Amino acid sequence: xxxxxIVVGGGFAGLNAAKVLARNPQVEVLLLDRRNHHLFQPLLxxxxxxxxxxxxxxxxxxxxxxxxxxxxxxxxxxxxxxxQAKSVTTSSGSHDYDYLIIATGALHSYFGHDEWENFxxxxxxxxxxxxxxxxxxxxxxxxxKINDPHLQKEWLSFVIVGGGPTxxxxxxxxxxxxxxxxxxxxxxxxxxxxxxxxxxxGPRLLAAFDExxxxxxxxxxxxxxxxxxxxxxxxxxxxxxxxxxxxxxxARTVIWAAGVEASPLGKKLSTPLDxxxxxxxxxxxxxxxxxxxxxxxxxxxxEEKPGKYLPGLAPVAMxxxxxxxxxxxxxxxxRPREAFRYVDKGxxxxxxxxxxxxxxxxxxxxxxxxxYAWLFIHIFYLIGFKSRLFVFMxxxxxxxxxxxxxxxxxxxxxxxTKG
Amino acid sequence: xxxxxIVVGGGFAGLNAAKVLARNPQVEVLLLDRRNHHLFQPLLxxxxxxxxxxxxxxxxxxxxxxxxxxxxxxxxxxxxxxxQAKSVTTSSGSHDYDYLIIATGALHSYFGHDEWENFxxxxxxxxxxxxxxxxxxxxxxxxxKINDPHLQKEWLSFVIVGGGPTxxxxxxxxxxxxxxxxxxxxxxxxxxxxxxxxxxxGPRLLAAFDExxxxxxxxxxxxxxxxxxxxxxxxxxxxxxxxxxxxxxxARTVIWAAGVEASPLGKKLSTPLDxxxxxxxxxxxxxxxxxxxxxxxxxxxxEEKPGKYLPGLAPVAMxxxxxxxxxxxxxxxxRPREAFRYVDKGxxxxxxxxxxxxxxxxxxxxxxxxxYAWLFIHIFYLIGFKSRLFVFMxxxxxxxxxxxxxxxxxxxxxxxTKG
Numbered sequence: 130x131x132x133x134x135i136v137v138g139g140g141f142a143g144l145n146a147a148k149v150l151a152r153n154p155q156v157e158v159l160l161l162d163r164r165n166h167h168l169f170q171p172l173l174x175x176x177x178x179x180x181x182x183x184x185x186x187x188x189x190x191x192x193x194x195x196x197x198x199x200x201x202x203x204x205x206x207x208x209x210x211x212x213q214a215k216s217v218t219t220s221s222g223s224h225d226y227d228y229l230i231i232a233t234g235a236l237h238s239y240f241g242h243d244e245w246e247n248f249x250x251x252x253x254x255x256x257x258x259x260x261x262x263x264x265x266x267x268x269x270x271x272x273x274k275i276n277d278p279h280l281q282k283e284w285l286s287f288v289i290v291g292g293g294p295t296x297x298x299x300x301x302x303x304x305x306x307x308x309x310x311x312x313x314x315x316x317x318x319x320x321x322x323x324x325x326x327x328x329x330x331g332p333r334l335l336a337a338f339d340e341x342x343x344x345x346x347x348x349x350x351x352x353x354x355x356x357x358x359x360x361x362x363x364x365x366x367x368x369x370x371x372x373x374x375x376x377x378x379x380a381r382t383v384i385w386a387a388g389v390e391a392s393p394l395g396k397k398l399s400t401p402l403d404x405x406x407x408x409x410x411x412x413x414x415x416x417x418x419x420x421x422x423x424x425x426x427x428x429x430x431x432e433e434k435p436g437k438y439l440p441g442l443a444p445v446a447m448x449x450x451x452x453x454x455x456x457x458x459x460x461x462x463x464r465p466r467e468a469f470r471y472v473d474k475g476x477x478x479x480x481x482x483x484x485x486x487x488x489x490x491x492x493x494x495x496x497x498x499x500x501y502a503w504l505f506i507h508i509f510y511l512i513g514f515k516s517r518l519f520v521f522m523x524x525x526x527x528x529x530x531x532x533x534x535x536x537x538x539x540x541x542x543x544x545x546t547k548g
Numbered sequence: 549x550x551x552x553x554i555v556v557g558g559g560f561a562g563l564n565a566a567k568v569l570a571r572n573p574q575v576e577v578l579l580l581d582r583r584n585h586h587l588f589q590p591l592l593x594x595x596x597x598x599x600x601x602x603x604x605x606x607x608x609x610x611x612x613x614x615x616x617x618x619x620x621x622x623x624x625x626x627x628x629x630x631x632q633a634k635s636v637t638t639s640s641g642s643h644d645y646d647y648l649i650i651a652t653g654a655l656h657s658y659f660g661h662d663e664w665e666n667f668x669x670x671x672x673x674x675x676x677x678x679x680x681x682x683x684x685x686x687x688x689x690x691x692x693k694i695n696d697p698h699l700q701k702e703w704l705s706f707v708i709v710g711g712g713p714t715x716x717x718x719x720x721x722x723x724x725x726x727x728x729x730x731x732x733x734x735x736x737x738x739x740x741x742x743x744x745x746x747x748x749x750g751p752r753l754l755a756a757f758d759e760x761x762x763x764x765x766x767x768x769x770x771x772x773x774x775x776x777x778x779x780x781x782x783x784x785x786x787x788x789x790x791x792x793x794x795x796x797x798x799a800r801t802v803i804w805a806a807g808v809e810a811s812p813l814g815k816k817l818s819t820p821l822d823x824x825x826x827x828x829x830x831x832x833x834x835x836x837x838x839x840x841x842x843x844x845x846x847x848x849x850x851e852e853k854p855g856k857y858l859p860g861l862a863p864v865a866m867x868x869x870x871x872x873x874x875x876x877x878x879x880x881x882x883r884p885r886e887a888f889r890y891v892d893k894g895x896x897x898x899x900x901x902x903x904x905x906x907x908x909x910x911x912x913x914x915x916x917x918x919x920y921a922w923l924f925i926h927i928f929y930l931i932g933f934k935s936r937l938f939v940f941m942x943x944x945x946x947x948x949x950x951x952x953x954x955x956x957x958x959x960x961x962x963x964x965t966k967g
Contacts, residue, residue: 165689165957182601184954192955195732202733204689204957221693256959270584270623274640313614314621519953522938534938535603536611538584538623540675541960 131157131199132461135217135226137207137394139167139190142426142446142453143232149454151197155461158200159224161217165189165204168255169511171443172520174295176258177384178302179266179533183255185520186511207233210397212419228421228457231394231408232450235427235441238388245366249383252295259539261384265303266538268382269311272318285323286380288371290363291387292329293336294478297346299384300327301481304353309531325355326378328371330362330387335478335486337440342486345495349484363387389441392428403430403438412468414453423456425449431469439471443510448472479503482528550576550618551880554636554645556626556813558586558609561845561865561872562651568873570616574880577619578643580636584608584623587674588930590862591939593714595677596803597721598685598952602674604939605930626652629816631838647840647876650813650827651869654846654860657807664785668802671714678958680803684722685957687801688730691737704742705799707790709782710806711748712755713897716765718803719746720900723772728950744774745797747790749781749806754897754905756859761905764914768903782806808860811847822849822857831887833872842875844868850888858890862929867891898922901947 134150136143139162150156166187175181194200205219216225237251250257250264265287272284285307289300307323314320327334327350333343334350334357347357358373365372370379391406400416401409407430409417414429416422426446431439439445448471456466475489477499485499494502508521523534553569555562558581569575585606594600613619624638629650635642656670669676669683684706691703704726708719726742733739746753746769752762753769753776766776777792784791789798810825819835820828826849828836833848835841845865850858858864867890875885894908896918904918913921927940942953 165685165955182603182954183958184601184956187956189733189955191733192951198735201735203693204686205693254959255956256961259958266584267623274622274624314608314610316617316620519938519941522941532611535601536584536608537603537606537674539602539678540673542675 131155132227132457133157133159133225134228134230134457135224136160136230136232137217138162138232138234138392138426139164139202140170140232140234140426140446141443142234142450143230144190144193145447145450146230146232146423146425146454147194147200147450149451150457151194151200153458153461154199156199156457158194158197159226160190160194160200160202161205161207161219161224162190162202163204163206164254165191166255167193170253171507172511173252173255173258174298174302176255176535177252177261177265177299178306179262179536180302180527181520181523182535183259185523187255207394210394212398212422215421226421228423228460230423230425230453231398231428232424232426232446233392233394233428234446235389235391237385238390239385240388242366245385248366248368249290249371249385251385252299260541261299262535263538263540264382265306266536269307269315269318269320270538271381273315274317281318282322282324283369283379284381285318285320286326286378286382287323288326288328288378288380288383290328290366290371290383290385292327292331292334292357292359293386296327296329296384296386297334297350297478297480299386300325300355301350301353301479301484304350304355305481306533308354310533310536321354323354324380326380327355327357328361328363328373329357329359332360334359337476338478338486338488339493342488342493342495346478346480346486349480349495353481353484389427395424395428398422398424407438413456413466414449414469415456423453425453431471433471442476444474445471477503477506550574551646551876552576552578552644553647553649553876554643555579555649555651556636557581557651557653557811557845558583558621559589559651559653559845559865560862561653561869562649563609563612564866564869565649565651565842565844565873566613566619566869568870569876570613570619572877572880573618575618575876577613577616578645579609579613579619579621580624580626580638580643581609581621582623582625583673584610585674586612589672590926591930592671592674592677593717593721595674595954596671596680596684596718597725598681598955599721599946600939600942601954602678604942606674626813629813631817631841634840645840647842647879649842649844649872650817650847651843651845651865652811652813652847653865654808654810656804657809658804659807661785664804667785667787668709668790668804670804671718679960680718681954682957682959683801684725685955688726688734688737688739689957690800692734693736700737701741701743702788702798703800704737704739705745705789705797705801706742707745707747707797707799707802709747709785709790709802709804711746711750711753711776711778712805715746715748715803715805716753716769716897716899718805719744719774720769720772720898720903723769723774724900725952727773729952729955740773742773743799745799746774746776747780747782747792748776748778751778753778756895757897757905757907758912761907761912761914765897765899765905768899768914772900772903808846814843814847817841817843826857832875832885833868833888834875842872844872850890852890861895863893864890896922896925
């Protein structure tokens with residue numbers, strides 16, 4: 130009889146686990162995801178800043194497994210997990226498993242201030258990316274209409290909270306749009322008057338990188354017109370701005386790129402979690418007392434060295450996914466499981482046109498070389514031949530013309546508006 | 549002093565009028581549109597059926613006029629028109645004009661049953677196209693989950709109301725998706741079991757075409773798996789289906805491609821309208837008693853021959869736009885205006901892969917030749933080099949692989965969903 134594996138989550142971790150398992154026809158894979166698409170999240174900021182269309186960085190999960198009849202994909206949310214009975218409950222019923230792989234990732238967190246979300250969307254989903262795109266483009270449209278210079282300044286002020294890679298990418302892209310893409314398109318405002326403020330609570334941007342690269346990124350952002358405020362903690366977000374203790378800034382567009390918290394599914398497993406809600410896993414990526422349940426990706430807390438846990442990065446998630454899949458296949462062959470070992474290929478962040486930073490072991494690179502490396506790697510990893518080619522051409526076109534191809538303001542309501 | 553021209557509406561008519569006027573630096577053009585983008589509406593059904601991304605058929609209006617400093621674009625809705633004072637009121641204030649060009653087009657109409665819209669969206673905007681795409685793709689996802697064969701059949705039933713070009717295009721595309729694109733992607737359902745029903749109140753499909761072509765289109769649709777019901781009038785649309793007098797069909801996805809009514813702005817002009825709310829215009833496209841106000845495009849009722857009015861087609865709108873612009877420039881030169889003459893280049897409709905019909909004067913063509921003509925003309929007319937190239941490649945890719953590039957289910961709400 131076939132071995133039943135349920136994979137929850139079609140992100141980098143879950144997709145890679147399912148791919149490994151799909152090749153063995155004795156395994157029946159059921160892949161569950163709330164959404165119908167796998168998202169290439171490292172490029173989501175490009176959708177939010179009108180550089181790419183959502184479809185260019187997303188693939189229907191089921192089309193990834195077209196050729197694997199032993200993989201079934203359902204667009205469903207998991208309601209409960211019963212580890213005793215080895216079954217998963219969803220809205221459409223319950224599904225039994227021999228092995229369960231959980232890879233539901235992380236959400237952004239407002240540190241207990243969920244009411245800020247309305248004024249400061251985060252960037253994790255396609256919906257959020259198009260909402261941010263709508264807000265950025267709409268702000269310029271409003272500013273063009275307004276005569277009051279103070280109000281105009283509010284609309285031309287953009288605050289990005291969080292100086293990690295996403296915050297840096299967003300800040301850089303907004304500065305570039307305002308200074309190049311939109312330059313000739315407005316009559317009443319000077320888009321170059323745009324104020325882009327990048328706020329970081331810690332002492333420096335991009336804390337995961339070496340300090341020299343972090344400094345270089347700050348300088349690059351400055352040159353592009355981004356103002357960086359470090360050691361600044363947000364205490365309130367409202368419709369028209371942000372407060373930082375005693376200081377405050379008026380801005381109509383605020384974007385949240387600060388906190389991350391683990392998917393709430395971890396809490397349903399009744400197993401130890403770390404401080405940020407991640408599930409603590411064994412060396413083989415399974416739960417401490419349940420070798421039939423694996424947790425991988427951003428939801429997993431894997432201790433690489435004593436006290437040092439792997440960060441929530443796409444390469445970690447992909448490698449963990451493949452490792453969990455392989456360990457199940459080893460079980461089926463009656464061979465011992467392998468302990469997971471992360472092969473660190475380095476980290477990189479892009480800042481803007483021809484500006485990026487890269488850190489591989491002791492090697493630290495900034496500038497145009499790092500940017501080309503970033504470009505190459507991101508195009509290479511985009512799933513599916515088509516996306517890769519299209520994204521590349523879209524970029525080539527943007528690069529040559531300084532234009533952005535997806536400058537659409539799309540309303541939230543689709544209904545007919547009469548009158 | 550510069551002559552002030554206000555153009556309301558950035559569709560085919562308004563955009564072409566503004567382009568003609570933009571070339572004369574003595575004219576100051578103010579272009580008002582509720583949306584920030586010009587939409588290539590003839591291809592909107594491709595967005596609704598996951599073939600193209602919204603950005604591939606839409607261009608920011610203001611980027612069309614980047615190089616014309618005498619054109620100002622505002623994203624605004626017109627609230628009122630005062631023809632005595634020669635001014636237009638919007639949310640941001642009032643704007644004076646010497647000439648006013650109104651090109652706000654048409655909406656779809658539910659013949660007094662606006663409550664049907666929730667269950668049967670129409671196809672005029674990007675928002676509606678992505679909503680229809682969401683419903684079509686979601687229906688297949690639901691059917692894959694369900695075990696009840698009756699409920700499954702409801703989810704796999706698609707009703708398109710209206711047998712004009714849009715209805716035919718949608719029905720053909722949905723049939724193709726279900727029979728080719730999705731074929732290998734589902735395990736539990738056979739997407740080829742999809743029921744696509746095209747409903748037309750009149751005696752035949754595509755009434756604007758010669759009867760022979762209309763028959764050919766019906767046969768082509770039949771071969772593709774579309775069931776056509778003519779002389780069938782919808783009497784009720786609900787969440788789970790459609791009623792036609794005594795008959796009824798259960799279907800979870802209903803799309804409205806039936807009625808069209810003129811934009812409500814026509815009523816604010818206090819000038820004679822025709823039965824469907826269109827504004828009756830003079831030979832020069834201006835209002836009967838007001839040579840300073842032009843109405844063009846789908847909102848205009850232009851009497852070509854006694855009792856025969858021009859239809860609401862993109863080529864009519866484009867030609868009217870250019871003619872209205874030229875007539876204003878003739879005024880400025882002190883020369884007499886020209887009467888508008890529509891140069892009929894024929895009509896065409898696409899049915900599916902290598903299937904289309906075309907009627908040019910006495911020439912009637914069906915099949916692959918008409919399809920290539922349709923393809924060529926639509927790519928050619930797409931505004932902007934980039935869109936043209938990208939759309940062509942997207943199509944080439946879809947054609948070769950039978951895939952569709954934009955199969956995204958995007959939610960209406962962008963907010964974080966926890967738990």
